[in-house]
Amino acid sequence: MLDATSSYKLLIGASPGCTTSCTPAHHLARTGSVAERDDKTDDRTGHRIVPETTRRTDSLSGTRYGNRPTMKDVAARAGVGLKTVSRVVNGEPGVTPDTERRVQEAIDALGFRRNDSARVLRKGRTASIGLVLEDLADPFYGPLSRAVEEVARAHGALLINGSSAEDPEREQELALALCARRVDGLVIIPAGDDHRYLEPEIRAGVATVFVDRPAGRIDADVVLSDNYGGARDGVAHLIAHGHRRIGFIGDMPRIHTAAERLRGYRAAMEDAGIPVEDAWMSLGQTNPERVRRAAEEMLSGPEPVTAIFAGNNRVTVTVIRVLAEQSRRVALVGFDDIELADLLQPGVTVVAQDSAALGRTAAERLFRQLDGGLVAPERIELPTRLITRGSGELPPAD
Amino acid sequence: MLDATSSYKLLIGASPGCTTSCTPAHHLARTGSVAERDDKTDDRTGHRIVPETTRRTDSLSGTRYGNRPTMKDVAARAGVGLKTVSRVVNGEPGVTPDTERRVQEAIDALGFRRNDSARVLRKGRTASIGLVLEDLADPFYGPLSRAVEEVARAHGALLINGSSAEDPEREQELALALCARRVDGLVIIPAGDDHRYLEPEIRAGVATVFVDRPAGRIDADVVLSDNYGGARDGVAHLIAHGHRRIGFIGDMPRIHTAAERLRGYRAAMEDAGIPVEDAWMSLGQTNPERVRRAAEEMLSGPEPVTAIFAGNNRVTVTVIRVLAEQSRRVALVGFDDIELADLLQPGVTVVAQDSAALGRTAAERLFRQLDGGLVAPERIELPTRLITRGSGELPPAD
DNA sequence: TAGAGCCTGGACAACGTTGTCAGATGCGCG
DNA sequence: CGCGCATCTGACAACGTTGTCCAGGCTCTA
Incomplete structure (x- = not known):
């Protein structure tokens, strides 16, 4: 077990559920049939485990584990003073080649490696x-x-x-x-x-x-990034192509980037004199389920949006999926560039930031x-x- | 400047050219027209710089920079012993509530934070x-x-x-x-x-x-991952769909995964009794240029390959690009899953590993x-x- | 050959923390 | 009142390194 006292745990945080929220695994497509290899795998884990040839070297030898040699040990072995070892290790001047050689030999023989913790303590940086x-x-x-x-x-x-x-x-x-x-x-x-x-x-x-x-x-x-300006440009681009009913799907409004991009959306709409309807805007978690729901809502009803501005890369990916299922052609501009965006049909227009x-x-x-x-x-x-x-x-x- | 002595630099490596070789930026599509925002930007950098309202607090005050309070300071201020502070900080038992409160106040007042370097030095882990x-x-x-x-x-x-x-x-x-x-x-x-x-x-x-x-x-x-088996399965899949002239484009052969996948390719071909031609295999750097050249070579000539097995995600992406330009339909199986692979036309069949x-x-x-x-x-x-x-x-x- | 000056090497303290141990304090009880 | 005991507190050493400073030996020159 790692030595972590209660207070330390408090700092680092040993929270119960390690929710790896929203890893790309979620984004990766899992459609299509799946064929699993099955070849002498472990029942429980699905792993194949092969023992390596030898036992870990020295596991039982006399070598003391976790007891590394120090400069003092090196000094003793080389028959020099502590500080001389320090000088050699740090390449400081003032050591005769002969002495240096002796020290170096001792270092190699003992497998010494400077303890940077101590160094940090001493040096401050x-x-x-x-x-x-x-x-x-x-x-x-x-x-x-x-x-x-x-x-x-x-x-x-x-x-x-x-x-x-x-x-x-x-x-x-x-x-x-x-x-x-x-x-x-x-x-x-x-x-x-x-x-x-x-x-x-x-x-x-x-x-x-x-x-x-x-x-x-x-x-x-x-x-x-210029989130406000980027979003405004993106939405203005849609407007310039004739859209008026434009949807915005973004992250939770407490996140600064999401708020700014929404502001950009509103600004572009206002610049064009288009009153924004509440039903066109959806802010919240960016997991596929919510985004999908939001997109589908905007696209249904008597007056569906004709274009969507997606507030970030995760939203964009899900919206692409939803649009692919639509019979109508709906325009899309996304914030953040996406790999392979140019190879889709149609290619995905984006407001790219350089992360x-x-x-x-x-x-x-x-x-x-x-x-x-x-x-x-x-x-x-x-x-x-x-x-x-x-x-x-x-x-x-x- | 960071304090890094010559020997330290040697360890960490202060190499001259920071070649950020092959970041996804290279993979991200940069096709299509590009419109740059231009709005009071700095000439040299293209950044927009806005000074924040206030000067950094305390920048000129008497507070000593880089001179943090230690447990000794806290102890002095709280009027207790050094070890008592340590006890409080670490939540060890044996401190009266009253003492603890005094110590805690001193900690807050001084903005004390335990120095983990010293802690590490002492504890070993x-x-x-x-x-x-x-x-x-x-x-x-x-x-x-x-x-x-x-x-x-x-x-x-x-x-x-x-x-x-x-x-x-x-x-x-x-x-x-x-x-x-x-x-x-x-x-x-x-x-x-x-x-x-x-x-x-x-x-x-x-x-x-x-x-x-x-x-x-x-x-x-x-x-x-089972690189050998995965590649063999992927290639066998192509063979099962009628292919015989199958190309393999992979990473440098000194990389274990690349070698294993090539081995899988060969095994699948051999299993099917198909003699492999040298021209079908290309191993080397996975930058777009080389992969593109390799793919185009395999696809030209009198007897071009009818399918390609791509050795990893980077190769796959480039091969997709090349195939999109071909008039002939060429089959593709890639090692590693890729985002949006299901939305391309056709969807990209892959051998996925769970990173x-x-x-x-x-x-x-x-x-x-x-x-x-x-x-x-x-x-x-x-x-x-x-x-x-x-x-x-x-x-x-x- | 003596003195000055340089070069090399080493003793020692300090960095900030924690473990050990002993001292101080308070309390209950005989 | 004195004793034992439990509880709380603090002095001190140690972790492994680096900076300071001094000692000893050497070379060089007069």
Whole structure:
């Protein structure tokens, strides 16, 4: 068992149900027939288990487990002082080649590896940054995460990341756990809307940058897409192609991006002088069931919408499915680009944001905070791109 | 600047070019016209920058940056001993409610947060595990990563992860850097084929599980999909639908999964008594350019292939693009499931592996190592599923 | 050959926490 | 009033590393 005291558990959060809410597995198509291989599999798990040839080496030997050699051990073996070993390990000058060789031999012989925990304790900086996002498995966050990692790597730092699962409490747990680890900085895709809990941390020097959505109740750097403008453009695009009854399906309104995109939708409609009807707007969870229901409702009745604006990639995917079942041709513009969107019939017109750029920009900003000391918090907005592929250019079919 | 000494840099790797090789950005369709928003953007970066209202709080106040309060400070302020604070922080028994209240007040007033580095140093366990994978941005690894994270979370551990970018050297750097951080365990999707460098670490008690591909030159737990069987089934499926000239496009042969899938291809062909021609097999990088060239070659000439087996998700996506441009109907089965595969015309038949299950199984195995002490290394093979959607059932079009 | 200066190596404290152990305090009871 | 006991508290060492500082030996020059 991992040694986690009660208080520690409180921080990290040992919640009962690990609801992996909305992994792409849900999005992956599971239609069509399924043939399962069946070849000497374990009854219970369906796994095939093959024992490896040898037992784990040294499992019973005299080697002490979990008792690693220290610099002291290396020093003793090499017949030198403790600090000399430190010098060799860190490549500091002032060691004769001969001594260095002896130390190196001892290191190799003992399998010594410097304990970075102790190093961190002594030096104060951990050379690691934390990333709190919503769901690592969401294709939108993959590139973002990778971009943050690349920037971290370029600065010699490691990346610790965790998923909040869109739960504000879990976001806080994670962020604070990372602070307890003394990460040098924090990149946060917020789930909650009150981040005052971070104030002591920021004051203590933890660099902090928010991405995709702004921080709540504190001043902090934030890097986001132009959600309002992007949505407005997308909806205006539909209007320009003759649509007037346009539906909007988005995420829960408490999520900043969802609210902004809705605002963009309203603005575009207003600009065109089209009064928006309540039945055209549906905000809520983005699981396939709800989205499907919402879409089907908009598409039924005496005056169905002729076009749908989908508030994010998950919504778009489900709406595509629903539209594929319709006899009428309904126009669609989605927020976020989607893989293979160009190969569908028709191609899916989207308002694309560059998630990698979001991550990169945020991480760079983070390290600038770390390098250069203090600057005024800024809000950096990245433009979106309207990519027309067909679905957004369909004329209204009344 | 982050404090990273030369030797440290050596470990973490401060490589010159940060080639974010093959992020999904490459896969995302960029066809169709593009309209860029242009609204008071910064000339150089294309960002829109809006200064936040206030200056960062305390930026110039007397608060000492990077000088956090310690338990000693809390103790002094609460007028109690050091150890009493420790007791309160850790929820240990033996503290009067009154004392506890005083300590808690001091903690809140000072914004104290326990330094886990020191804690780790003292206790030996870090309650964190490392994940080395190929590319966080690859949709295949997102769910895997998330699954590992969930299991870690259930055990009160945090997840540190890094991308090897399919570079063995970088894999080693990362893994060893994680060991220096004293992660309790390591989940590795290996890029290289020699992992003897991990021997001292494993001996020292670092739990280690390999995923997706087996370890090289050491005995270690490994969790992988039935690549051989899956590929054989997929190819047999094509053969069953009348194909004989079947192409195989896969990843570099040094990658275990690629080699196994090729073996499956050969086996299926042999089972059917079809001699394989060299021109039908193409192994190498999976970037769109090479895959496209490979596919186009197979499809030209006097005796073109009538079906293609795509060795992984990236290959499949590119092959779909190429096939969409062909006048002839060519059958396709791909390894790995793909989002929206069911909505294409025809739907894409795939051999699906459950990447989340891979991650979950591996992480659970890791914590079992940590909990239960030592067991013989095992090889756990997860079954694949053939999902038929149309593209794999097309008859040969000669 | 002596003194100055440089190079190398090592002793020691400190980082912030936790485990050990002993001391202090309060209480009940004989 | 004194004793034992239970409860609470705090002093101290240790975890493994790095920074400071000093000692000893060497080379070089006068």
